[in-house]
Amino acid sequence: MTPDLAFVEYLYTKYRYEIQGMHAIQKQRISQLDFKPHFDDMESELLYMLVREFAPSFSIEFSPYFGYSTTWILAALRKNNNGLLKSFDIVDFSYPKVKASGLADRWEFVLGDVTQNYPIFEYADIDFVFIDSDHTREFANRYCREFLAPLHEQAIKSCKIIPVMTHDIYSWETKEVPTEEGEEVLNFLKERDIPYFTASCFYENFPKLKEIRGKLGITSSVHAVEGNPSIMYFLGVR
Numbered sequence: 001m002t003p004d005l006a007f008v009e010y011l012y013t014k015y016r017y018e019i020q021g022m023h024a025i026q027k028q029r030i031s032q033l034d035f036k037p038h039f040d041d042m043e044s045e046l047l048y049m050l051v052r053e054f055a056p057s058f059s060i061e062f063s064p065y066f067g068y069s070t071t072w073i074l075a076a077l078r079k080n081n082n083g084l085l086k087s088f089d090i091v092d093f094s095y096p097k098v099k100a101s102g103l104a105d106r107w108e109f110v111l112g113d114v115t116q117n118y119p120i121f122e123y124a125d126i127d128f129v130f131i132d133s134d135h136t137r138e139f140a141n142r143y144c145r146e147f148l149a150p151l152h153e154q155a156i157k158s159c160k161i162i163p164v165m166t167h168d169i170y171s172w173e174t175k176e177v178p179t180e181e182g183e184e185v186l187n188f189l190k191e192r193d194i195p196y197f198t199a200s201c202f203y204e205n206f207p208k209l210k211e212i213r214g215k216l217g218i219t220s221s222v223h224a225v226e227g228n229p230s231i232m233y234f235l236g237v238r
């Protein structure tokens with residue numbers, strides 16, 4: 001399975017009505033609960049659709065901040081009627097917001113440094129990962145070596161695909177050049193010959209996805225920022 005434009009078009013075609021509904025719901029959540037979103041529309045939609053499509057039993061998120069990305073994952077898990085999300089952050093701003101959103105029944109929040117958990121994660125249990133945390137090169141290098149590498153090895157042993165989305169691979173400052181975190185993650189993927197997909201506004205998929213979404217009736221926006229600096233990729237078997 002390859003995370004390419006054809007796969008993403010398939011997802012949009014399948015989940016377009018849910019995405020339209022999520023736009024209205026998330027707009028309301030942002031205005032009522034002040035989530036201070038650090039996550040743009042297309043990447044939010046991709047995150048939601050990946051969780052819907054792969055129906056993970058156990059997902060990991062680092063890190064929620066005020067919990068905006070968390071609500072997209074939890075909304076998809078609720079629709080799946082299956083799965084748990086464990087989110088790690090050194091601040092607990094997300095806790096009251098996610099609770100107030102009414103989505104916390106499939107959620108466990110852990111207050112603390114996620115790096116402490118790399119040696120003790122049950123890698124065989126993890127089915128889905130979202131990473132949007134400390135954006136330094138050092139942090140990224142460490143999560144590639146100490147978290148993604150063992151997760152990839154375990155996924156191959158278990159013959160499974162683990163979808164991962166990582167934020168801030170691109171940025172408004174560096175544009176089409178990857179950030180320092182981006183360089184670390186893209187090197188990790190290149191060494192293992194793992195393809196990735198981005199909806200970043202600095203790359204050609206962005207206008208193509210806008211057109212695909214428009215034709216499917218996804219014309220509104222949840223919030224105005226359109227950078228979409230994430231990438232998505234699949235660890236484990238192809």
Ligand SMILES: C[S@@+](CC[C@H](N)C(=O)[O-])C[C@H]1O[C@@H](n2cnc3c(N)ncnc32)[C@H](O)[C@@H]1O
Binds near residue numbers: 036132
């Ligand atoms: C960019 S914000 C996440 C934004 C969030 N995903 C959203 O949708 O709004 C980055 C978060 O990483 C957290 N963080 C930084 N270093 C961390 C660490 N070592 N362990 C856990 N969380 C960390 C910060 O506290 C912050 O809440």
